[in-house]
Amino acid sequence: MNQVKNISNGLPFLKMHGLGNDFVIIDARGAESPVSQSMARAIGERHFGVGYDQLAVLTDSDDADVDVAFWNSDGSMANACGNASRCVARIIMDETGDSEIVLRTGNGLLPAVDAGNGLISVNMGQPQLTWDTVPLSKDVDLNALPIDGEPGAAGMGNPHCVFVVDDAEGVNLETRGPAIEHHPLFPERTNVEFIEIIDRRTIRMRVWERGGMITLACGSGACAAAVVAHRKGLTERNVTIHLDGGALQIDWRDDGVWMTGPTALVFQGHLSPEFLAGI
Ligand SMILES: N[C@@H](CCC[C@H](N)C(=O)O)C(=O)O
Numbered sequence: 217m218n219q220v221k222n223i224s225n226g227l228p229f230l231k232m233h234g235l236g237n238d239f240v241i242i243d244a245r246g247a248e249s250p251v252s253q254s255m256a257r258a259i260g261e262r263h264f265g266v267g268y269d270q271l272a273v274l275t276d277s278d279d280a281d282v283d284v285a286f287w288n289s290d291g292s293m294a295n296a297c298g299n300a301s302r303c304v305a306r307i308i309m310d311e312t313g314d315s316e317i318v319l320r321t322g323n324g325l326l327p328a329v330d331a332g333n334g335l336i337s338v339n340m341g342q343p344q345l346t347w348d349t350v351p352l353s354k355d356v357d358l359n360a361l362p363i364d365g366e367p368g369a370a371g372m373g374n375p376h377c378v379f380v381v382d383d384a385e386g387v388n389l390e391t392r393g394p395a396i397e398h399h400p401l402f403p404e405r406t407n408v409e410f411i412e413i414i415d416r417r418t419i420r421m422r423v424w425e426r427g428g429m430i431t432l433a434c435g436s437g438a439c440a441a442a443v444v445a446h447r448k449g450l451t452e453r454n455v456t457i458h459l460d461g462g463a464l465q466i467d468w469r470d471d472g473v474w475m476t477g478p479t480a481l482v483f484q485g486h487l488s489p490e491f492l493a494g495i
Pocket of ligand 1: 237293294300374375426434
């Protein structure tokens, strides 16, 4: 019997990461997603649960290799998660032997390819570049929002607010991140990126993610940063972005924003019946 159909016996999961952006992945194909908001929060608890930046739940798809739903550890959901998309793509590629697959996410169909040398590329789609699609609460210039520091905004299926700063290391993410995440200009809250332009093909970035956390990397955030930096005239369309957990290649092509980077499988585990019964 598929163990996800009967979780009173426990629930298997994978722990993976992409550049230290860490994930619990539950494979619910062949069953309904067993994950509720309270379960997402409990699994995400780093002391009393497993701990993750995002939870990805795989279910059967009508038109792709797999459907994926993403949860943040505060129990909110996100339509996009770039680093977890690479991890899920790797699972499907390892399983099928295919080097090109398609994921269905809340941001639509995302093609992914094996880029060799342990790297996976995912086409994260075209950015949302109108105020109502990011979304913002009013019509303002997306390249210079009316917020101190004049950040730019872009949607990658999820909202991003990108500040260009002189010194990314010097930014106090813990105070600036939540203040912008909850700024009234962002009706669905926002992810917050601070980028330092090293040269026209290189960016240093640190991130505060919607959901209330500093993470070592954010794939959709790196895509949004590349889009905003290019639209401000600071960089080319193809850049290397250095995050706290490592580097991503971002290439804004005619068919969408491609993100290339590594994935890592850390361990396989089993949520115990006792843990699940306590949720
Ligand atoms: N780590 C992610 C982004 C996850 C979702 C984000 N916190 C949100 O709520 O939009 C990535 O790699 O893209």
